[in-house]
Amino acid sequence: MIQLQNLSKVYSNDAGQFWALKDVNLSIHKGEFVAVIGKSGSGKSTLLHLLAGIDSPTNGSITVGGKKISSFPQNLITKWRCRETGIVFQSFFLLQTLTLLENVMLPMEFSRFLTRRKRKERALSLLKDVDLLHKANHFPDSVSGGEQQRCAIARALANDAPLILADEPTGNLDSENAEHIFSLFKNLAAQGKTIVMVTHDTDFSQRVDRSLLVKDGQISDIYFTNEKVGQI
Numbered sequence: 208m209i210q211l212q213n214l215s216k217v218y219s220n221d222a223g224q225f226w227a228l229k230d231v232n233l234s235i236h237k238g239e240f241v242a243v244i245g246k247s248g249s250g251k252s253t254l255l256h257l258l259a260g261i262d263s264p265t266n267g268s269i270t271v272g273g274k275k276i277s278s279f280p281q282n283l284i285t286k287w288r289c290r291e292t293g294i295v296f297q298s299f300f301l302l303q304t305l306t307l308l309e310n311v312m313l314p315m316e317f318s319r320f321l322t323r324r325k326r327k328e329r330a331l332s333l334l335k336d337v338d339l340l341h342k343a344n345h346f347p348d349s350v351s352g353g354e355q356q357r358c359a360i361a362r363a364l365a366n367d368a369p370l371i372l373a374d375e376p377t378g379n380l381d382s383e384n385a386e387h388i389f390s391l392f393k394n395l396a397a398q399g400k401t402i403v404m405v406t407h408d409t410d411f412s413q414r415v416d417r418s419l420l421v422k423d424g425q426i427s428d429i430y431f432t433n434e435k436v437g438q439i
């Protein structure tokens with residue numbers, strides 16, 4: 208599903224160059240649930256942003272579902288991202304002028320041919336999955352951080368995309384809600400979706416198919432927690 212070849216990302220500023228990712232080679236299989244772990248500043252979000260085509264690599268290539276997205280022009284990458292990925296950002300990025308329901312409906316309006324009634328039905332069903340049906344008509348600034356996070360998760364699932372990229376999706380949740388979201392992701396992976404989840408939760412990182420430890424911009428260690436996944 209995902210192949211990274213000699214992937215590097217260098218940030219340049221007045222202080223000089225900083226290698227956020229250094230020569231990463233990695234494959235992630237279809238239907239695999241992968242946790243990305245590592246200290247703050249190690250390069251986890253950078254990796255996720257590159258996988259989403261939000262940022263572009265300094266060197267190397269990124270192939271997703273057979274498409275070399277690192278060579279896509281900007282207009283193609285935006286379309287690809289809308290259709291093929293569901294993203295949960297660290298800071299949610301919900302639109303403040305839309306209700307939770309409208310936020311979840313939004314991705315379907317960009318990339319899927321569904322009637323408004325069907326879009327609404329699907330969005331309500333996703334809000335129910337994350338236990339937010341009762342807040343469907345609230346605006347983001349009138350719900351809690353954890354509720355915003357769950358809404359962002361529902362929105363990421365709206366397009367039924369094959370690849371889910373989630374940056375600390377349980378970071379703002381109490382243990383019960385976090386467990387619920389983790390199970391939701393587990394079920395999606397069992398249905399064939401590929402999930403890459405940045406997490407600081409050591410319990411979750413041991414209950415996925417594989418954990419990737421990012422250290423100083425390198426994937427320095429890999430723990431297989433499920434033998435069926437095979438070798439990289």
Ligand SMILES: Nc1ncnc2c1ncn2[C@@H]1O[C@H](COP(=O)(O)OP(=O)(O)OP(=O)(O)O)[C@@H](O)[C@H]1O
Nearest residue numbers: 218219220225227246247248249250251252253254
């Ligand atoms: N736009 C940028 N310009 C310069 N440096 C950057 C930029 N974005 C990230 N960095 C640096 O790259 C490194 C990796 O950042 P990244 O956000 O990927 O870390 P992270 O592992 O996700 O951290 P956290 O767990 O705190 O979210 C950090 O040292 C960060 O300061």
